[in-house]
Amino acid sequence: MTTATFSTQRVDPYNPPAEHLRLQREAPVSQVPWRNDTTIWAITKHADVRTVLGDARFSSDRSLPGHPTFAGYTSASKLKNLIEMDPPEHTAQRVRIMGEFTVKKIGLMRPRIEEIVEETIDTMLASGNSADLVEALSLPVPSVVIAELLGVPFEDHALFQENSAMFVEADATPEERVAAMGALKQYIGGLVAARVEQPGDDILSRQLAAGASPEELTGIGFLLLIAGHETTANMISLCVATLLDKPELLQQLRDDPKLIPGAVEELLRYFTIAEIGGLRLATADLEVGGVVIPAGDSVFALCNTANRDPEVFPNPDVIDFTRGARNHVAFGFGPHQCLGQNLARLELEVVLEAVVRRIPTLRFDGSFDDISFKEWGPNYGVYTLPVAW
Amino acid sequence: MELTANRSTCIGSGQCVFTDPDAFDQDDDGIVLVLRPQPSAGDELARATEAVQICPSRSLVLSEQSA
Numbered sequence: 410m411t412t413a414t415f416s417t418q419r420v421d422p423y424n425p426p427a428e429h430l431r432l433q434r435e436a437p438v439s440q441v442p443w444r445n446d447t448t449i450w451a452i453t454k455h456a457d458v459r460t461v462l463g464d465a466r467f468s469s470d471r472s473l474p475g476h477p478t479f480a481g482y483t484s485a486s487k488l489k490n491l492i493e494m495d496p497p498e499h500t501a502q503r504v505r506i507m508g509e510f511t512v513k514k515i516g517l518m519r520p521r522i523e524e525i526v527e528e529t530i531d532t533m534l535a536s537g538n539s540a541d542l543v544e545a546l547s548l549p550v551p552s553v554v555i556a557e558l559l560g561v562p563f564e565d566h567a568l569f570q571e572n573s574a575m576f577v578e579a580d581a582t583p584e585e586r587v588a589a590m591g592a593l594k595q596y597i598g599g600l601v602a603a604r605v606e607q608p609g610d611d612i613l614s615r616q617l618a619a620g621a622s623p624e625e626l627t628g629i630g631f632l633l634l635i636a637g638h639e640t641t642a643n644m645i646s647l648c649v650a651t652l653l654d655k656p657e658l659l660q661q662l663r664d665d666p667k668l669i670p671g672a673v674e675e676l677l678r679y680f681t682i683a684e685i686g687g688l689r690l691a692t693a694d695l696e697v698g699g700v701v702i703p704a705g706d707s708v709f710a711l712c713n714t715a716n717r718d719p720e721v722f723p724n725p726d727v728i729d730f731t732r733g734a735r736n737h738v739a740f741g742f743g744p745h746q747c748l749g750q751n752l753a754r755l756e757l758e759v760v761l762e763a764v765v766r767r768i769p770t771l772r773f774d775g776s777f778d779d780i781s782f783k784e785w786g787p788n789y790g791v792y793t794l795p796v797a798w
Numbered sequence: 799m800e801l802t803a804n805r806s807t808c809i810g811s812g813q814c815v816f817t818d819p820d821a822f823d824q825d826d827d828g829i830v831l832v833l834r835p836q837p838s839a840g841d842e843l844a845r846a847t848e849a850v851q852i853c854p855s856r857s858l859v860l861s862e863q864s865a
């Protein structure tokens with residue numbers, strides 16, 4: 410069935426657009442208006458979202474004519490990157506790099522991530538009695554982590570961080586963003602070239618040894634930054650804002666820090682920030698939830714709405730740190746499920762633990778209502794989060 | 799019950815290892831290794847079932863043991 414509207418307006422900062430939840434109740438697989446007078450199939454139930462994302466015949470290849478790529482998103486490189494490839498091309502690249510992101514390998518990064526977080530909080534606390542948490546904590550932590558993952562030498566961290574912050578700077582001009590992107594790509598290209606000359610024991614050298622071309626690898630390095638920086642930063646800010654807005658939840662973590670991994674998982678589900686991760690193009694006639702989606706149609710698997718599906722998550726709108734539901738789709742589902750998810754979980758855990766332990770007087774500098782939340786777009790989050798302690 | 803993995807479709811998410819590190823591991827390439835192919839009824843089976851449901855590439859299968 411076709412409905413008249415597809416509003417992406419949020420009613421409040423905590424919940425998916427009301428229209429998407431209504432579709433889930435009334436018409437879980439339905440064609441809705443999309444950009445440029447086209448239509449798209451909105452998929453809103455958890456099971457159906459998994460069906461779509463789990464089947465690569467719903468293509469991620471943004472170079473296919475008619476692919477519903479989000480307006481304003483342009484590929485970081487002329488070369489396709491992992492996230493916009495289909496199997497078997499995707500499989501080959503994913504298999505080549507996924508050994509770097511195993512639970513065990515990421516676990517080995519914990520002590521270093523703890524250090525990074527402690528140092529970042531030291532700097533924030535030394536700066537006075539108030540700060541914008543986004544700038545002081547949320548953005549620097551994942552930026553330094555990715556810089557180290559890629560082997561960026563310490564003396565270049567500032568350059569790396571400044572340029573990656575530019576993508577998410579609310580009032581940056583398009584020219585500034587393009588310039589920052591160019592600078593970073595050039596910088597990562599330089600790192601790759603240096604590893605070609607002199608291989609070391611790092612991810613870039615290992616990828617070269619495994620057969621990645623320097624161009625491909627520059628694209629991968631850039632993708633890791635793009636995919637892993639703003640996402641993680643937004644989650645850090647949203648987690649802290651939620652804890653400050655709901656003191657009973659903060660108290661639970663103070664009383665029992667062992668709840669933190671469960672809290673991270675629940676808040677990942679609750680916010681499901683990667684709002685356009687589920688855009689696909691049907692390359693065959695494919696059935697979803699009893700409806701046949703014809704080849705050539707655009708499809709939008711709405712992970713955020715799926716993660717509020719009451720058939721899968723009882724009382725879905727309640728934040729419950731003991732829910733223990735790991736079958737959410739905050740990191741997507743299927744072949745493209747987030748490569749960095751174990752790293753993201755670890756960063757979030759370490760940050761929340763440190764914030765709860767080290768800044769007992771943390772509060773809003775102003776109130777929850779003063780926070781400017783991002784419009785519905787590539788990644789949900791906040792622009793600034795003024796806090797005091 | 800018999801727990802098997804299709805190592806050629808695994809995408810190295812590590813979700814199974816998260817679910818039960820005693821039952822699953824990943825090799826150096828990130829591909830799943832089943833450490834406990836015959837989960838016993840109760841907790842082990844419950845966690846194996848959860849891993850099967852969560853696996854993003856549907857690479858894990860629980861089946862009746864063949865005689």
Ligand code: HEM
Nearest residue numbers: 491492636637640641644683686740741745747748749753
């Ligand atoms: C809370 C933080 C994060 C969230 C919510 C998140 C979410 C997602 C989602 C939903 C996808 C699937 C997109 C699709 O189906 O097209 C994805 C893919 C990806 N993510 Fe993340 N991500 C996060 C952090 C990270 C980090 C820290 C890294 C790496 C350092 C990373 C690297 C990637 C990569 C490389 C892909 C593409 C995988 C593929 O196409 O095979 N992400 N992420």
Ligand code: SF4
Nearest residue numbers: 808809811812814853
């Ligand atoms: S959960 Fe599935 S895809 Fe992820 S490592 Fe285990 S078997 Fe592989």
